[in-house]
Amino acid sequence: EKAGYDHFMLKEIYEQPKAYRDTMMGRVSDDGKTVTLKEIGMTTEQIKAIRKVHIVACGTAFHAGLVGKTIIENLARIPVETDVASEYRYRSPIITPDTLVIVVSQSGETADTLAALREAKRNGARVLAVTNVVGSSVAREADDVIITQAGPEIAVASTKAYTSQLIAFSLFGLYLAEVLGTKDGAWVAEVIDAMHQLPEQVEAILAQANVLKQVAESISKHDNLFFIGRGVDFAVAQEGSLKLKEISYIHSEAYAAGELKHGTLALIEEGIPVIAVITQEDLYEKTLSNIKEVKARGAHVLAIVNEGMEHEVAKSVDETFVIPKTLQVLAPALSVVPLQLIAYYASLARGNDVDKPRNLAKSVTVE
Numbered sequence: 169e170k171a172g173y174d175h176f177m178l179k180e181i182y183e184q185p186k187a188y189r190d191t192m193m194g195r196v197s198d199d200g201k202t203v204t205l206k207e208i209g210m211t212t213e214q215i216k217a218i219r220k221v222h223i224v225a226c227g228t229a230f231h232a233g234l235v236g237k238t239i240i241e242n243l244a245r246i247p248v249e250t251d252v253a254s255e256y257r258y259r260s261p262i263i264t265p266d267t268l269v270i271v272v273s274q275s276g277e278t279a280d281t282l283a284a285l286r287e288a289k290r291n292g293a294r295v296l297a298v299t300n301v302v303g304s305s306v307a308r309e310a311d312d313v314i315i316t317q318a319g320p321e322i323a324v325a326s327t328k329a330y331t332s333q334l335i336a337f338s339l340f341g342l343y344l345a346e347v348l349g350t351k352d353g354a355w356v357a358e359v360i361d362a363m364h365q366l367p368e369q370v371e372a373i374l375a376q377a378n379v380l381k382q383v384a385e386s387i388s389k390h391d392n393l394f395f396i397g398r399g400v401d402f403a404v405a406q407e408g409s410l411k412l413k414e415i416s417y418i419h420s421e422a423y424a425a426g427e428l429k430h431g432t433l434a435l436i437e438e439g440i441p442v443i444a445v446i447t448q449e450d451l452y453e454k455t456l457s458n459i460k461e462v463k464a465r466g467a468h469v470l471a472i473v474n475e476g477m478e479h480e481v482a483k484s485v486d487e488t489f490v491i492p493k494t495l496q497v498l499a500p501a502l503s504v505v506p507l508q509l510i511a512y513y514a515s516l517a518r519g520n521d522v523d524k525p526r527n528l529a530k531s532v533t534v535e
């Protein structure tokens with residue numbers, strides 16, 4: 169059932185192009201100009217009445233929510249807060265009937281996420297669930313459900329579910345933009361077109377897996393590393409760091425690139441690997457100056473950079489891995505893929521059980 173792959177995780181990484189296509193299928197008009205989310209029962213009036221959005225989830229699903237925040241704020245101009253579900257209920261969040269609470273859960277059974285959903289409903293908010301499992305607890309209890317069409321995810325480390333969640337957020341963001349009129353039709357069509365290109369672009373990244381295997385093998389000899397980025401690149405850095413920790417058992421930290429100098433820079437020493445995610449044209453010069461800070465202290469820097477910026481970035485780093493060009497808001501759907509492969513190959517190099525990492529369960533049904 170691993171279809172020729174050594175591990176479910178690798179199979180699921182390679183299923184991402186299909187997962188992207190399937191998650192978009194039936195949700196874009198035939199002319200490719202508009203998003204149609206028939207599963208959203210909210211009326212135009214209800215959507216216009218949304219004053220704020222809370223995105224609540226755990227782990228990797230939470231990291232998808234961090235990207236979702238940027239998407240919704242940029243596309244729909246509605247303020248979004250993000251919380252990990254285990255914190256949400258206990259901070260007395262200000263949930264009002266004009267709050268839309270979005271819970272994100274691959275399994276739809278995560279106890280903390282389900283409890284957050286119930287808390288939201290008790291306070292009169294409308295709840296939208298983004299989940300991979302039809303008929304799951306989260307799907308049954310939410311008001312609206314967007315099913316990610318990633319197919320079953322077996323490996324404990326989530327990959328295709330995460331990227332499908334990014335696609336779902338992009339679709340929902342576009343849908344809000346259409347209803348609220350926050351973006352013009354030509355722009356929406358441009359984003360949809362760019363989304364249609366993502367599957368092939370992921371294939372192009374997968375075709376370079378060997379390069380990432382080599383990177384991972386050298387990383388596997390270290391006990392510490394850093395991931396840095398700004399904006400959505402920071403969100404992706406957090407996901408890359410989690411993925412690496414959970415299956416390779418190598419300690420890593422994800423840092424907002426500009427925040428390093430406020431303390432963490434003290435940990436940078438000769439030879440430490442730093443993986444920088446740089447996909448946002450308007451931010452890359454800032455991230456480059458942070459890269460210079462770590463380089464000056466002996467760090468070995470790999471930049472995950474998007475096409476067009478690689479020559480500029482290459483001057484300041486040790487290695488670059490180039491991802492195909494896409495719109496800034498969609499970049500996470502590509503930039504995370506090399507990080508998934510690095511985590512996979514680092515785990516493999518260390519001889520770990522890739523699909524069943526120690527101490528972890530696929531579905532966390534205790535709080």
Ligand code: F6R
Binds near residue numbers: 273274325411
């Ligand atoms: C990490 C991972 C976990 C889950 C988290 C939430 O690779 O898989 O962090 O993302 O336990 O699970 P779901 O999405 O099922 O609620």
